[in-house]
Amino acid sequence: MASLWEYANPVKFMQTSGWLMPVAAVLAAGMIAVGLVWGFFLTPDDFRQGSTVKIIFLHVPSALMAINAWAMMLVTSLIWLVRRHHVSALAAKAAAPIGATMTLIALITGAIWGQPMWGTWWAWDPRLTSFLILFLFYIGYIALWSAIEDPDTAADLTAVLCLVGSVFAVLSRYAALFWNQGLHQGASLSVAPGTRMDWSYKGPLYLCMVGFVMLFIALVLAGTRTEIRARRLRALLTRERAMG
Amino acid sequence: MIALLIRDLRLAFRAGGGFGLGLGFFLILAVLVPLGVGPDPQTLGLIAPGILWVGALLACLLSLDRMFALDHEDGSLDLLATAPIPLEGVVAIKALAHWLTTCLPLALVAPVLGILLNLPGPGYLWLVLSLLLGTPALSMIGAFGAALTVGLKRGGLLLSLLVLPLYVPTLVFGAQSVTRAAQGLDPLTPILLMSGITAGSLALLPFAAAFALRINLR
Numbered sequence: 001m002a003s004l005w006e007y008a009n010p011v012k013f014m015q016t017s018g019w020l021m022p023v024a025a026v027l028a029a030g031m032i033a034v035g036l037v038w039g040f041f042l043t044p045d046d047f048r049q050g051s052t053v054k055i056i057f058l059h060v061p062s063a064l065m066a067i068n069a070w071a072m073m074l075v076t077s078l079i080w081l082v083r084r085h086h087v088s089a090l091a092a093k094a095a096a097p098i099g100a101t102m103t104l105i106a107l108i109t110g111a112i113w114g115q116p117m118w119g120t121w122w123a124w125d126p127r128l129t130s131f132l133i134l135f136l137f138y139i140g141y142i143a144l145w146s147a148i149e150d151p152d153t154a155a156d157l158t159a160v161l162c163l164v165g166s167v168f169a170v171l172s173r174y175a176a177l178f179w180n181q182g183l184h185q186g187a188s189l190s191v192a193p194g195t196r197m198d199w200s201y202k203g204p205l206y207l208c209m210v211g212f213v214m215l216f217i218a219l220v221l222a223g224t225r226t227e228i229r230a231r232r233l234r235a236l237l238t239r240e241r242a243m244g
Numbered sequence: 245m246i247a248l249l250i251r252d253l254r255l256a257f258r259a260g261g262g263f264g265l266g267l268g269f270f271l272i273l274a275v276l277v278p279l280g281v282g283p284d285p286q287t288l289g290l291i292a293p294g295i296l297w298v299g300a301l302l303a304c305l306l307s308l309d310r311m312f313a314l315d316h317e318d319g320s321l322d323l324l325a326t327a328p329i330p331l332e333g334v335v336a337i338k339a340l341a342h343w344l345t346t347c348l349p350l351a352l353v354a355p356v357l358g359i360l361l362n363l364p365g366p367g368y369l370w371l372v373l374s375l376l377l378g379t380p381a382l383s384m385i386g387a388f389g390a391a392l393t394v395g396l397k398r399g400g401l402l403l404s405l406l407v408l409p410l411y412v413p414t415l416v417f418g419a420q421s422v423t424r425a426a427q428g429l430d431p432l433t434p435i436l437l438m439s440g441i442t443a444g445s446l447a448l449l450p451f452a453a454a455f456a457l458r459i460n461l462r
Contacts, residue, residue: 136409144392147402156459157392161406164388164452168410171441175416178434 008085010228017221024218031211039204055113057204061212063106066134069099069216073141074166077159086231087224089155092162093145094223098216100138107131126176133172137165151231245329245337252341255314266303266346267353273299274357285362292361293371293422299357300350300375301382301411307346308386309403311338312394312457321394325461331454336446339380339387347379367426374435378418381442384449385410391456413441 007013039057073092080089110128111121122128144161148154256263277295278288315321324334354375355368363371389407393399417438425431 133409133412140406140409143402143405147393147396147399153395153459153462157456160452160456160459161392164449165410168413171413172409172416175413175437178437179416179420 005083005085008083008087010087013087014225014228017225021218021221021225024214024221028211028214028218031207031214035204035207035211039201039208043200043204052113052116055109056201057208059106059109059113060205061209062102062109063131064209065212065216066099066103066106066131068213069095069102070134070137070166070169072220073099073162077162080155081159081163086155087228089159090227090231091220091224092159093155094227095216095220096138096142096145098219098223100135100142102212102216103131103135103138107135124180126173126180129176129180130173133176134169137169141165245333248324248329248334248337249341252338253344256341256345263345264349266306267349269306270299270303270350270353271357273302274360278361289362289364289426292358292363293367293426294419295361296354296357296363296371297375297415297419297422300347300354300379301415303350304347304379304382304386305404305407307342308390308407309393309400311342311387311390313390313399316394316460321457322461325457331457332450335387335391335453335457336384336450339383339450342386343380343383347375347383351375351379363422364426366428367422370425370431370435371422374418374421374431374438377435377439377442378414381414381438381445382411384442384445384453385414388449388453388456391453391460394457395460414438417441 007016036057040054043054045051045053073095076088076092076095079085080092107128110131114123115121141158141161144158145154148157274295277291281287281291312321315324325331327334351372354371355363358368358371386407389403389410390399392406393403396402417434421431421434421438424434
């Protein structure tokens, strides 16, 4: 009977991820390539925003993964704390830099879009602010992982930080909403998604989103496999030293 | 537990305890900001609530790394962990001692610095009130951060990196309540939301912090 918990066994995980990772990587490359070519060259320009709107094909997928990477870290941290599966903790560790990079991509592409559209690289809009705060959370999480030497202690402490951080990240999101409504009177800068978008936009956008999900899966698997191999290497070295 | 509180307070007040450092920092910050921004009273009045809240937050951050580090170094933390009182209680008491020695004086001094920064009249009461209600959350979150980094040799910088993002909601609501009061608006909503965060932190974070401490002590 196949169950998700089988992959808590590193050998089983390495077997499955060994073929799953290249598949996800190829799918990601294909989908993102097709989506971007379709979106950048075959889709007509927006009649108001011109061609700048096309950055959406990078911006939205990376923002999506920035949030979902944290959600994945939350779940894997919980699994580590409850069931003590090392693969789970290592997957959380592998996901953090990827999530941070996605957040950064979302922020930078947003700034590139914002400069011609809003006339500024940065505005303290609630959505932008929450993303910046999310980036700070990622940095703290990664810093804690790298600061602690003992791997199990590091896994435990970062897992607790991830749980507490999730609560405060959500609180910060609502605090940012509250904060800007308090100062500006609802100058809605963000474009509402899903408002009657034509398929010539929706098609490449969905394709890029799924492509980014695949990219994330491939990268997390690669990172986790690296971590598992590093652990094995360390175990081998310790054993050799013990043998003399 | 009361004995522990008294011990911590005594350690803080005696020579080398670092009592008053946070206050001094807070004062210097309130002096430096007008020097940097310029003496225009209108501008200062506008940014005073935010400056005072950020200053209080940073002053609170200064003394956090001492919360468990000294006890960890001389081994008394191990004794506390094996003592009959629960570790969650120890954490809560430590946070309370930190609040009494660092944050409470800040809240009481803040109106004086408000004068320096030309805070508008209605803001004073809400400044003290919001600091009194909000800083317990800062101490408790700080205790959690200190528990996470207690075993590290250079934990100070990492501690601020971990704790500052967690301070965001408290800061936003706290500063908002003072800003609103200073502008003559109703400050009740942000202050209630902030108190909610404080209550939630006090109820839940001792468990998270004690959990982190146990991991660090094993």
